[in-house]
Amino acid sequence: MGSVTNTLTWYWPTRSGLPPLVPMLWLTAVVLLLAVTAPLVEIDFIHVVASLPKLGSFLSHFLVVPDWNYLPELGLRMLETIEMAVLGTAMAIVFSVPLALLAARNTSPHVVIGWLTTYVLTAIRALPELTWAVAFVAAVGLGPLAGIMALAFVTIGFMAKFFAEAIEVVDCGAVEGIRAQGAGRVQTIAFAMLPQAMPDFISALLYILDHNLRAASILGLVGAGGIGYDLVMNLRLYQYDRLMMIALAIYVVVTALDRLSTRFRHGVI
Amino acid sequence: MAMNVDFQPLPRKPANFIPIWLCAVCAILYAMSWHLSLSFGDLVSGIGDTGDYISQFFHPDFSLGHKYVWLMIETVCTALWGTAIACIVALVLSPLAASTLTPHPLIYRATREVLNFMRAMPDMLLALMLVSAIGLGPLPGAFALGIHTAGFLGKFYSELLERVPRGRYEALAATGAGFVQTTMIAGYPSILREMAGYTFYIFDRNIRMASVLGLVGAGGIGLELESTLGFFLYNKASAIIIIIFATLFVVDALSSTIRRRLT
Numbered sequence: 277m278g279s280v281t282n283t284l285t286w287y288w289p290t291r292s293g294l295p296p297l298v299p300m301l302w303l304t305a306v307v308l309l310l311a312v313t314a315p316l317v318e319i320d321f322i323h324v325v326a327s328l329p330k331l332g333s334f335l336s337h338f339l340v341v342p343d344w345n346y347l348p349e350l351g352l353r354m355l356e357t358i359e360m361a362v363l364g365t366a367m368a369i370v371f372s373v374p375l376a377l378l379a380a381r382n383t384s385p386h387v388v389i390g391w392l393t394t395y396v397l398t399a400i401r402a403l404p405e406l407t408w409a410v411a412f413v414a415a416v417g418l419g420p421l422a423g424i425m426a427l428a429f430v431t432i433g434f435m436a437k438f439f440a441e442a443i444e445v446v447d448c449g450a451v452e453g454i455r456a457q458g459a460g461r462v463q464t465i466a467f468a469m470l471p472q473a474m475p476d477f478i479s480a481l482l483y484i485l486d487h488n489l490r491a492a493s494i495l496g497l498v499g500a501g502g503i504g505y506d507l508v509m510n511l512r513l514y515q516y517d518r519l520m521m522i523a524l525a526i527y528v529v530v531t532a533l534d535r536l537s538t539r540f541r542h543g544v545i
Numbered sequence: 546m547a548m549n550v551d552f553q554p555l556p557r558k559p560a561n562f563i564p565i566w567l568c569a570v571c572a573i574l575y576a577m578s579w580h581l582s583l584s585f586g587d588l589v590s591g592i593g594d595t596g597d598y599i600s601q602f603f604h605p606d607f608s609l610g611h612k613y614v615w616l617m618i619e620t621v622c623t624a625l626w627g628t629a630i631a632c633i634v635a636l637v638l639s640p641l642a643a644s645t646l647t648p649h650p651l652i653y654r655a656t657r658e659v660l661n662f663m664r665a666m667p668d669m670l671l672a673l674m675l676v677s678a679i680g681l682g683p684l685p686g687a688f689a690l691g692i693h694t695a696g697f698l699g700k701f702y703s704e705l706l707e708r709v710p711r712g713r714y715e716a717l718a719a720t721g722a723g724f725v726q727t728t729m730i731a732g733y734p735s736i737l738r739e740m741a742g743y744t745f746y747i748f749d750r751n752i753r754m755a756s757v758l759g760l761v762g763a764g765g766i767g768l769e770l771e772s773t774l775g776f777f778l779y780n781k782a783s784a785i786i787i788i789i790f791a792t793l794f795v796v797d798a799l800s801s802t803i804r805r806r807l808t
Contacts, residue, residue, distance in 0.1 A: 299737065310629055313622040317683045317764075327679035334678030359577040366574050402793045403786070406669065406757045410774055415598035416591040420581045425591060494669040497761065501581075507670065511677060523670070530665040 343517040350506070350518075354525050357502040360420050360495070361488040364427025365481070371432050376439030382451075383443055383465055393436075400433030405491045409500040420501030427488050427495070435484055442476030443469055478544050482537040489533055493526050605787055606780035613766065613788050620765035621792065623683045623758070624751035627690025631751075632744055634695035639702035640728040645714060646706055648724050660703075663696030668754055672763040683764030690754060694747045701743040705736040738807050745800045752796055756789050 287293040314320065375393055377383045384390035409426035416422050446469050454468040496504025503522060510518045578584075638656050640646045647653040668689045675685035706728075713731040722730065733740070759767020766785060773782040 306629075310626065313625055316619050316622040317626045317687050319626060319684060319687065323684065327684065330679045331675070334674070356581065359581055363574060363577055363581070363583075366570075398794075398797070399790070402753070402790055402797075404753050404757050406760060407770070407786075410760075410771070411598065412591075412595060414774065415595040416587075421583055421587055421591055424581075424583070425588075425595070490665075490667050494667045497669060497673070504669075508673070511673060523666070526667070526670070527662060527665045531661060534661070534665075 337514075337516040338520045340517045340520065342521050343515070346518050346521060350503075350521055350525055353503045353506055354529055356420060357492045357496075357504075358489065358529065360423050360427065360502050361485060361492040364424045364492070365431060365435075365485050365488050367424065367428035368431035368435050368484075369481070371428075372435035372439055375432065375436040376443060377465065379436060380440040380443035382446075383469065394440075397433045397436050400430065401437070403430075405430045405495060406498060409495045410498050413499050418499040418501075423492060423495040423500030423502055426500060427491060430491075431484055431488060434487075435480060438480035438484075439473070439477060442473040442480065445476075446472040475544055479541055482541055486530075486533055486537055490530060493530075601779040602783035602786070604780050605784040606778075607784045609781065610784065610788075613769065613785050616766040616769055617756075617788050617792050619683060620755045620759075620767075621752055621796075623686045623763075623765050624690065624748060624755040626687040627694065627751045627755065628744065628748045630687065630691025631694040631698050631747060634691065635698035635702050636733075638695070638699045639706060640724070640732055642699060642703040643706035643732075645709070645711060646724070646728060646732060656699075660696045660699040663692055664700065665696075666693060668693035669758070669761060672758050673761045676762045681762045681764070686755060686758040686763030686765060689758065689763065690751050694751060698743065698747055702736070702740060705739050705743075706732050709735045742804045742807050745804055749796055749800045753793065756793075 288295050290296050375397065378385070379390055379393040379397060381390060384393070405426050408429050409423055412422035412425045412429075416425065450472060451464055451468045454464055459467065492502050494504045494507075496502040496506065497508055499505065503526065507519070507522050510522065638660060641648070641652050642656040642660055644653060647656075671692055672686055672689035675689050679685055709732065713735060714727055717727045717731045755765050755767075757767045757770075759765045759769065760771045762768065766789060770782060770785045770789075773779075773785065
């Protein structure tokens with residue numbers, strides 16, 4: 277029996293049987309960092325435990341009968357949100373393709389231009405849509421236009437980057453082949469590079485559309501159109517019956533687009 | 546002398562539906578902009594107005610710089626805690642949502658749906674609700690980020706766990722290891738590198754989001770940004786924006802270096 281207990285001794289699955297050093301050091305560092313920063317984020321045991329009943333009572337407000345009279349307006353607002361996401365994405369495509377051609381290493385007219393474009397795109401990506409939406413609302417006034425412009429602006433930063441990455445990985449064979457036929461620069465890009473990058477383009481496009489729909493649903497917080505405005509208003513007025521419907525509607529629409537884009541992506545690629 | 550070559554007729558040109566699709570897309574876009582009562586003129590004048598507006602930001606005022614830097618540190622900490630919460634939740638849920646590891650198909654479906662729900666709720670919306678539930682401050686912000694990104698991390702981790710060669714799981718199952726043992730010994734160690742990469746990506750994203758969560762009262766530098774913009778203090782606002790930019794550049798460079806070394 278002694279040998280059985282011996283074989284049941286626990287070892288780490290490493291050569292020495294001891295915990296692996298480097299991951300353990302990382303883990304300790306992360307835990308220490310979290311412990312040090314906890315007071316800044318007001319995470320202490322008492323605070324967290326005290327907030328749980330509040331959270332519970334807040335969630336219990338949602339157990340109400342939905343306000344069905346609100347349904348048509350909700351539908352209209354959701355439609356507006358979807359339209360904002362689509363128009364913002366469409367506007368971004370127009371600007372992203374030329375910018376991607378400037379940024380991609382194999383199509384950029386000059387190395388310096390490539391770098392500059394990449395840096396500009398990084399700067400655009402740095403701040404989220406909502407910050408730009410605040411600026412655009414102040415500039416062009418309340419309404420969906422500000423939201424669409426904010427979405428399009430940030431989307432250019434992401435889309436041009438994704439497009440440039442897709443162009444950079446195209447197969448050289450087709451490019452050389454079409455060049456050997458005497459094709460010029462524009463013809464090479466149009467007939468050898470873009471068609472090869474198309475599946476990646478579409479994949480990036482779907483991802484961005486998905487992201488933009490989520491973003492569009494909260495842009496209304498700063499008055500840039502869409503469902504977010506209703507969300508804030510109803511939260512301030514404690515109309516939980518409508519609030520629940522809004523949250524559900526956002527969930528349903530985002531999930532539907534997610535499923536749809538997954539199916540479409542499998543069809544294309 | 547004419548050559549007597551028998552030319553084969555070329556195969557018929559395949560039908561090209563692209564113009565039709567393009568027209569349909571344009572029509573839909575036009576209908577949408579008509580529904581939102583937008584016009585091209587609005588857009589052009591909007592871009593001009595934005596230019597005017599942005600030109601007001603060219604004189605940053607750093608007199609309260611130390612305060613902004615402190616708020617930025619708080620923001621980064623909120624993002625850190627949000628990521629930590631997300632990571633812990635995802636570590637628990639992802640093996641249940643990986644088709645090769647899950648103890649039962651029903652659990653697999655349920656966990657997937659839970660992760661999907663977490664992803665679908667925008668973090669701003671969660672922050673808004675949590676602020677009205679548990680009060681102002683960075684805590685609701687960290688929770689909101691945690692819940693939303695747990696959905697993403699859970700999905701990423703479970704996809705990684707599914708890509709691990711089945712043999713590793715089977716080898717452990719053959720020795721009599723249970724679900725937890727298989728996950729801890731064959732699952733996580735196999736995907737540690739990619740996991741770290743994804744977690745850094747989420748941390749990066751969380752810092753961006755944390756810097757605007759203040760707009761709804763969830764702590765950090767966003768609150769200050771909102772109030773300076775509200776009082777038209779463009780010089781102070783531009784100082785805040787510059788600090789956010791600088792932090793994001795540093796974090797971006799750091800995380801991309803770490804991710805490159807990991808993979």
